[in-house]
Amino acid sequence: MPIERVSASYYRVPLEPSGDAGHGLLDTEELILVEIDADGLTGHGYAYTIGRGGRAIQALIERDLALLLIGQDATDVEALWRRLWNGLLYVGRGGLVAFAVAALDIALWDLRGLRLQQPLWQVAGGVRRTIPAYGSGVDLPKPLDQLLTQVEGFLTRGFSAVKVKVGRPDPEDDRARIAAVRSLIGDGATLMIDANMGWTYDQAVERSRLLEPYRLFWLEEPLRPEDVAGHRLLASAIPTPIAVGESLHSVDEFRRYIDDRAAAVVQIDVVTNGGITPALEILRLADGAGLSTSSHYTDELSAHVLCASASPIFVEKHAFALDPYLEEPQVVTNGTVTPTDRPGTGLRFNRDALERVAL
Amino acid sequence: MPIERVSASYYRVPLEPSGDAGHGLLDTEELILVEIDADGLTGHGYAYTIGRGGRAIQALIERDLALLLIGQDATDVEALWRRLWNGLLYVGRGGLVAFAVAALDIALWDLRGLRLQQPLWQVAGGVRRTIPAYGSGVDLPKPLDQLLTQVEGFLTRGFSAVKVKVGRPDPEDDRARIAAVRSLIGDGATLMIDANMGWTYDQAVERSRLLEPYRLFWLEEPLRPEDVAGHRLLASAIPTPIAVGESLHSVDEFRRYIDDRAAAVVQIDVVTNGGITPALEILRLADGAGLSTSSHYTDELSAHVLCASASPIFVEKHAFALDPYLEEPQVVTNGTVTPTDRPGTGLRFNRDALERVAL
Numbered sequence: 001m002p003i004e005r006v007s008a009s010y011y012r013v014p015l016e017p018s019g020d021a022g023h024g025l026l027d028t029e030e031l032i033l034v035e036i037d038a039d040g041l042t043g044h045g046y047a048y049t050i051g052r053g054g055r056a057i058q059a060l061i062e063r064d065l066a067l068l069l070i071g072q073d074a075t076d077v078e079a080l081w082r083r084l085w086n087g088l089l090y091v092g093r094g095g096l097v098a099f100a101v102a103a104l105d106i107a108l109w110d111l112r113g114l115r116l117q118q119p120l121w122q123v124a125g126g127v128r129r130t131i132p133a134y135g136s137g138v139d140l141p142k143p144l145d146q147l148l149t150q151v152e153g154f155l156t157r158g159f160s161a162v163k164v165k166v167g168r169p170d171p172e173d174d175r176a177r178i179a180a181v182r183s184l185i186g187d188g189a190t191l192m193i194d195a196n197m198g199w200t201y202d203q204a205v206e207r208s209r210l211l212e213p214y215r216l217f218w219l220e221e222p223l224r225p226e227d228v229a230g231h232r233l234l235a236s237a238i239p240t241p242i243a244v245g246e247s248l249h250s251v252d253e254f255r256r257y258i259d260d261r262a263a264a265v266v267q268i269d270v271v272t273n274g275g276i277t278p279a280l281e282i283l284r285l286a287d288g289a290g291l292s293t294s295s296h297y298t299d300e301l302s303a304h305v306l307c308a309s310a311s312p313i314f315v316e317k318h319a320f321a322l323d324p325y326l327e328e329p330q331v332v333t334n335g336t337v338t339p340t341d342r343p344g345t346g347l348r349f350n351r352d353a354l355e356r357v358a359l
Numbered sequence: 360m361p362i363e364r365v366s367a368s369y370y371r372v373p374l375e376p377s378g379d380a381g382h383g384l385l386d387t388e389e390l391i392l393v394e395i396d397a398d399g400l401t402g403h404g405y406a407y408t409i410g411r412g413g414r415a416i417q418a419l420i421e422r423d424l425a426l427l428l429i430g431q432d433a434t435d436v437e438a439l440w441r442r443l444w445n446g447l448l449y450v451g452r453g454g455l456v457a458f459a460v461a462a463l464d465i466a467l468w469d470l471r472g473l474r475l476q477q478p479l480w481q482v483a484g485g486v487r488r489t490i491p492a493y494g495s496g497v498d499l500p501k502p503l504d505q506l507l508t509q510v511e512g513f514l515t516r517g518f519s520a521v522k523v524k525v526g527r528p529d530p531e532d533d534r535a536r537i538a539a540v541r542s543l544i545g546d547g548a549t550l551m552i553d554a555n556m557g558w559t560y561d562q563a564v565e566r567s568r569l570l571e572p573y574r575l576f577w578l579e580e581p582l583r584p585e586d587v588a589g590h591r592l593l594a595s596a597i598p599t600p601i602a603v604g605e606s607l608h609s610v611d612e613f614r615r616y617i618d619d620r621a622a623a624v625v626q627i628d629v630v631t632n633g634g635i636t637p638a639l640e641i642l643r644l645a646d647g648a649g650l651s652t653s654s655h656y657t658d659e660l661s662a663h664v665l666c667a668s669a670s671p672i673f674v675e676k677h678a679f680a681l682d683p684y685l686e687e688p689q690v691v692t693n694g695t696v697t698p699t700d701r702p703g704t705g706l707r708f709n710r711d712a713l714e715r716v717a718l
Binding site: 022023049050052053054055056057058059060062063064087088089090091092093094095096097098099100225226247249250252272 | 381382408409411412413416417418419421422446447448449450451452453455456458459584585606609611631
């Protein structure tokens with residue numbers, strides 16, 4: 001099944017302007033869509049960024065990685081992943097290269113499913129699961145009334161779990177917002193918070209103690225991702241479980257958190273983690289350590305890939321939904337998602353819709 | 360001193376084909392040359408790769424990083440470094456982004472020197488030093504006679520220290536080659552070896568015990584760069600000091616090695632480490648821990664930057680010399696180098712020479 005063609009297209013699409021404590025204003029998303037042709041089939045994959053680096057991802061695919069794939073047998077996806085990762089080792093080992101390798105790896109897994117006429121969850125070695133989903137806001141700069149409107153929207157869509165951003169300059173501001181959200185969703189609902197790496201260690205201890213009375217299910221990315229020791233120490237200092245994943249760009253980066261029990265919830269993102277291939281390895285490591293597994297963004301693919309985990313707890317339904325650009329948006333039923341049963345990933349972008357909004 | 364213009368040019372130049380244990384065949388180098396204009400002055404910087412990723416570095420600079428610099432004050436180089444690093448945090452934190460930020464950071468340091476009419480070693484807070492240099496081969500696939508010819512060339516040029524690659528499939532092959540090199544250079548000369556991440560832990564122990572009788576000054580990159588614990592364990596298991604640096608793309612990656620005493624020699628590379636700004640921080644950390652400091656590639660800039668270290672032991676003079684493309688190649692005197700005394704870096708590429716050979 002020799003690979004005949006690899007292509008990458010770039011789209012820059014607007015987001016409803018908002019932000020978080022670590023990345024500041026977010027108003028643009030880049031989407032890099034790839035196609036891989038082999039044996040009459042076309043696998044589809046993609047990478048995204050939050051506004052910068054997309055043209056470099058496209059250049060990596062077109063100038064470097066495509067040459068490593070053309071003519072190779074598409075069936076051994078794991079070997080091809082290593083070929084791509086090692087082919088860019090000098091400038092890689094994570095970071096931006098992980099995003100480019102991911103887009104191709106997703107397309108190769110799609111091809112594997114198309115060839116075997118099986119959905120991704122099945123070729124990835126999973127069992128088809130219905131997984132709870134949560135409504136996830138990007139809302140730090142929003143005034144309180146808009147924050148509550150967003151959370152109300154999540155409840156209306158059937159979610160009984162929601163996540164909101166924290167990390168406003170004034171701790172009391174964070175407290176008042178989390179108190180209002182808890183009051184709105186009621187005691188029975190699940191509430192997570194996300195600090196997006198915005199805190200020092202002392203701030204993280206102080207803020208999580210201030211917010212803990214509102215019954216937090218997890219605290220996401222309290223500190224810089226490099227600070228594994230800080231996360232481990234924090235995990236023993238506060239009662240709220242810590243969640244990480246979106247900023248880790250290799251299996252090795254996850255392994256440090258998992259080996260050190262520096263996080264209680266491991267969140268895969270098949271784009272930022274370098275693809276479905278490493279995400280499956282990360283889930284095996286997390287399962288082996290008895291940690292909880294969940295996902296960041298990449299909602300549609302995560303519903304498949306988490307089926308390979310022993311007991312995934314949540315799929316994130318992200319505020320920056322790709323629904324307007326998808327042929328078949330993911331369906332949420334009673335606050336849960338189930339992976340599609342089409343062969344491959346089932347994920348197809350609508351190019352016309354993308355071109356209509358592209359900046 | 361507002362920044363008015365940022366440009367990036369791409370050149371793909373041939374290398375004499377050779378290789379090492381970690382990167383395989385090396386036959387091409389990419390050079391990305393940047394210029395930054397501010398207040399009538401032009402700062403020059405560059406990044407290199409060993410054949411892949413260069414177009415993505417150019418895209419990062421042209422599409423993302425230039426926009427973060429235009430209009431900013433060029434004088435606060437450290438603040439601009441943070442602005443660039445944080446501006447690409449989501450796809451960065453090392454890897455390819457470090458190379459792109461480095462090219463711009465080097466140009467900003469050049470501008471700082473031009474503005475103050477001081478050479479880089481001085482604006483970087485150093486004292487002008489004459490530092491021993493060593494001849495460094497890229498020679499793993501070379502037959503023994505060609506290896507010895509290369510080493511003989513180093514001796515002829517006045518070096519009394521040389522480095523050769525190791526990591527051939529047959530351990531006896533490595534032994535015979537290192538024995539022949541030691542015999543050629545004599546007992547008085549200094550000999551380093553470089554495994555380029557090619558070994559497992561057990562291989563590293565076995566090989567270094569086999570080669571240790573030939574009096575090794577250091578063993579470079581025995582294991583995967585992610586395996587800090589392996590390096591620390593190896594450091595206590597073998598008598599040969601361990602050197603690392605070229606594969607570490609952030610201050611945080613160096614900090615782990617330095618904090619854990621997992622390496623005895625810290626090698627800066629102002630391109631792969633993300634620029635002169637982080638390299639100076641890495642040297643401070645290494646000096647504070649009482650470790651030795653040296654450099655990888657980037658020969659001309661390293662001679663400046665190592666002047667800010669307490670007691671640098673060696674500058675690498677790399678086999679892939681940029682001399683044919685430089686206006687004024689670095690001068691080696693009695694096996695030592697001294698930084699230039701011109702304002703700024705003193706490093707200027709000859710564009711005509713590059714265009715003549717560009718692939």
